[in-house]
Amino acid sequence: MxxxxxxxxxxxxxxxxxxxxxxxxxxxxxALAEVTEQFxxxxxxxxxxxxxxxxxxxxxxxxxxxxxxxxxxxxLEIEPEEEEAGVDLxxxxxxxxxxxxxxxxLKLFDNKRExxxxxxxxxxxxxxxxxxxxxxxxxxxxxxxxxxxxxKELDNLPKAKIKEAFSIQEKINHLQSTxxxxxxxxLSDLLxxxxxxxxxxVTFLALLELIKQExxxxxxETLFAEVVIKKLKI
Amino acid sequence: MSNQNFKSIIxxxxxxxxxxxxxxxxxxxxxxxxxxxxxxLEELIADKKNAGVVVLDNNGEYQLxxxxxxxxxxxxxxxxxxxxxxxxxxxxxxxxxAYRQPISKAExxxxxxxxxxxxxxxxxxxxxxEKTPNPSDARSFLYQTTTEFLQHLGLTSMKDLPEFEKxxxxxxxxxxxxxxxxxxxxxxxxxxxxxxxAETNPALRIKxxxxxxxxxxxxxx
Amino acid sequence: MSNQNFKSIIxxxxxxxxxxxxxxxxxxxxxxxxxxxxxxLEELIADKKNAGVVVLDNNGEYQLxxxxxxxxxxxxxxxxxxxxxxxxxxxxxxxxxAYRQPISKAExxxxxxxxxxxxxxxxxxxxxxEKTPNPSDARSFLYQTTTEFLQHLGLTSMKDLPEFEKxxxxxxxxxxxxxxxxxxxxxxxxxxxxxxxAETNPALRIKxxxxxxxxxxxxxx
Numbered sequence: 104m105x106x107x108x109x110x111x112x113x114x115x116x117x118x119x120x121x122x123x124x125x126x127x128x129x130x131x132x133x134a135l136a137e138v139t140e141q142f143x144x145x146x147x148x149x150x151x152x153x154x155x156x157x158x159x160x161x162x163x164x165x166x167x168x169x170x171x172x173x174x175x176x177x178x179l180e181i182e183p184e185e186e187e188a189g190v191d192l193x194x195x196x197x198x199x200x201x202x203x204x205x206x207x208x209l210k211l212f213d214n215k216r217e218x219x220x221x222x223x224x225x226x227x228x229x230x231x232x233x234x235x236x237x238x239x240x241x242x243x244x245x246x247x248x249x250x251x252x253x254x255k256e257l258d259n260l261p262k263a264k265i266k267e268a269f270s271i272q273e274k275i276n277h278l279q280s281t282x283x284x285x286x287x288x289x290l291s292d293l294l295x296x297x298x299x300x301x302x303x304x305v306t307f308l309a310l311l312e313l314i315k316q317e318x319x320x321x322x323x324e325t326l327f328a329e330v331v332i333k334k335l336k337i
Numbered sequence: 338m339s340n341q342n343f344k345s346i347i348x349x350x351x352x353x354x355x356x357x358x359x360x361x362x363x364x365x366x367x368x369x370x371x372x373x374x375x376x377x378l379e380e381l382i383a384d385k386k387n388a389g390v391v392v393l394d395n396n397g398e399y400q401l402x403x404x405x406x407x408x409x410x411x412x413x414x415x416x417x418x419x420x421x422x423x424x425x426x427x428x429x430x431x432x433x434x435a436y437r438q439p440i441s442k443a444e445x446x447x448x449x450x451x452x453x454x455x456x457x458x459x460x461x462x463x464x465x466x467e468k469t470p471n472p473s474d475a476r477s478f479l480y481q482t483t484t485e486f487l488q489h490l491g492l493t494s495m496k497d498l499p500e501f502e503k504x505x506x507x508x509x510x511x512x513x514x515x516x517x518x519x520x521x522x523x524x525x526x527x528x529x530x531x532x533x534x535a536e537t538n539p540a541l542r543i544k545x546x547x548x549x550x551x552x553x554x555x556x557x558x
Numbered sequence: 559m560s561n562q563n564f565k566s567i568i569x570x571x572x573x574x575x576x577x578x579x580x581x582x583x584x585x586x587x588x589x590x591x592x593x594x595x596x597x598x599l600e601e602l603i604a605d606k607k608n609a610g611v612v613v614l615d616n617n618g619e620y621q622l623x624x625x626x627x628x629x630x631x632x633x634x635x636x637x638x639x640x641x642x643x644x645x646x647x648x649x650x651x652x653x654x655x656a657y658r659q660p661i662s663k664a665e666x667x668x669x670x671x672x673x674x675x676x677x678x679x680x681x682x683x684x685x686x687x688e689k690t691p692n693p694s695d696a697r698s699f700l701y702q703t704t705t706e707f708l709q710h711l712g713l714t715s716m717k718d719l720p721e722f723e724k725x726x727x728x729x730x731x732x733x734x735x736x737x738x739x740x741x742x743x744x745x746x747x748x749x750x751x752x753x754x755x756a757e758t759n760p761a762l763r764i765k766x767x768x769x770x771x772x773x774x775x776x777x778x779x
Contacts, residue, residue, distance in 0.1 A: 113425055113426050113429050113449065113451065114449050114450050114451025115450050115451060116449065116450035116451070117429075117451075155452045156451060156452060159450060159451045159452060162450075163450060195450070197508060197509070198448060199448060199449065199450065200508050201501075201504075201505040201508045202429070202432050202433050202436070202448055202449075203429070203432070204432075204504055204505050204508060205432035205433070205435065205436050205501065205504060205505070206425075206428045206429045206431065206432030206433075207432075208432070208498065208499070208504060209423070209428050209431055209432050209435065209490065210423065210428050212490035212491060212492065213422055213423050213428065213489070213490060214422075215491060216408065216419055217405040217406065217408045217491035218405055218408050218412070218419055218420055218488055218489055218490075218491055219391070219393070219402040219403045219404065219405040219408070219411075219487075219488045219491060220402060220403050220411055220412075220415065220417075220488065220574050221400055221401065221402045221403075221484070221488070222352075222401070222573055222574055223355070223679060231640070231684070231685050232684070232685035232686075232704070232706040232707075232710075233640040233641060233684040233685060233686075234684070234686060234706075234707060234710045235643055235644040237643065237644075238644055238649060238652065239711065240711050240712075240713060240718075240719050240720060241720065242649060242653075243649070243652060243653040243656045243657070243711075243719060244653075244719060244720040244721065244725075245653075246646075246649050246650045246652070246653030246654075247653045247654070247656075247657050247725050247729070248725075249650070250650060250653065250654065250669060250670065250729070251725065251728050251729065253671070254669065254728075254729070254730070254732060257671070257732050341608075344609075344610065345608065345609060345610040345625055345627065345628060346610060346628050346631055347610065348609060348610025348611050349610040349611065349624040349625055349628040349631070349632050350610075350628075350631070350632065350635055351610075352610065352611045352622070352624055353624060353632055353635065353636060354635070354639075355639070355676065355679045355680060355683060356676045356679070356680075366631060366634075366635055367631075381610075387566070388565075388566060388569060389565065389566040389567060389568065389569025389570040389571075389572075389573065389602075390569050390570065390573045390611070401573070401611075403570040403573055403574060404566055404570055406566065407566060407567050407570040407571075410567055410570070410571070410587060410588070411570050411571065411574055413587075414571055414574065414575070414587055415574055416697075458671050461671055461672045461673065462667045462668065462671060462672060462673055463673060464672075464673030464675060467672070467673075468672070485673070
């Protein structure tokens, strides 16, 4: 699953870095804006990305969208915090690139295949027995219960995450069906029903895709007005 | 006791110990202060640097091991396999831990931008990294490299790796001068009234989920 | 290969070997004649004469051992090690073995999510657990508790442990597909590591684990 399509990328920053480097750009907000489309394209391809990882990609996608929006619409005004998203992502990416360099170095050492071994002292013949007087059957029972609770947590983890995942394709279908019942809708209404941040992002990505394919249009009368979404193709 | 004697005793103790020894273990056994033990230990490390048996120094934990230059013949003798190569994911996590240790899972994931639970688990099982209590949060852990890390990569000490600053000197973080560049490109105008528009562009109110990196219910010991 | 290299390799081999090595073993391993190996070996013996670890020559069988000048402190150290309180990690390993024996190192580590070699070494040295051949893999071992330990607990069988039947059912290895997810390579082969690697400690008359060597099967006990 995951590996068939993402094996070349160790996460969203890795993908982003490689998109920028493919174009031989420096890591800047301009470069980030330029590769936003490709980044989103990539996320769309990997619908089967495991949910935890998908959420990580979406978090970066959200930042890219802010950067891209600002690049296209310089007059667009956004919260100062988001204003910083560009610089923030830029530094994040450069820091990531630095550690990428560190891992390349470790890989070099690993590839030399020069390793060392320690020795092991064991009593093969049990000439000695030195128990710990405080370790009783009760202690061992306690240790096992502890391990079992850890194991349970590990098992439950992926299932819990799956519940929170939203597929972009599902969202596209949902939006299309919403707009087949009404002529237009407001962006704020679409986002109001979102249960959490991930769903907001997915809704936004789905909308962008529909607008790009000219299935929907988005209009904003004045600068601070509501964004109105309309269906173009009938 | 002379330095010579210290060296000899330290070597004997490292030889019979079934796990790495810390300076403080050695001090206790020798009934000496770190100031007395350290020079002898450092001399021992230097003496043995090119011998068949070297002293691994893992941030103040010491262990004897074969010289990695003899890797192939020792491996063949033990009828063992060389340790499995690191995957791209694990080596990325390891690069961060090696240079930022001890470091939390949340910090690793913030740098990588992706969940790293499985890579961490893999590295823990292989013994290349270990958990250590987090002094600032009793419920969570920090990760650090082990002597097994040194053995795997054929190092004797973290000092065999170049300093991080040196390693990344070509990769600079953005500074003010870099940010004010290229006016021909559409640059975002500075937000004139930043506080007034929160309601108008709800779609743009997507904030980074900072919680995500600060809180990790799955962190276990 | 220079004398220096010979010396280094011989020292490495003696260090990891669980039994004394003969000149002819060394010649075979180094692919050299006795005339070539002997001077290097003799030089190594002379070099290490006053070190903390010396080369013992027992009628042409060579092995490393602690310098007898340090025997008091070495014995004190080992005695203290044998009597120290088991760490939480070691109790956890012991708990898994008690409830799930016989069990492999790889399985213990998959259940715990961390490398367990030091805990296993420690439990072995103290006679609390022992190795037993792995019926499904001749190169590795399974671990089980010793009769002495059973008696120590005051039980007639490990099945008398609290909630034995119920808990044994529940101790399952975590889902492999989940755990292997971001490891694009196969899981490590358990054979590479110290399981196959037991050593001699002449000071304590610790017997070697001959299972380890495949290069001379006739010497197996």
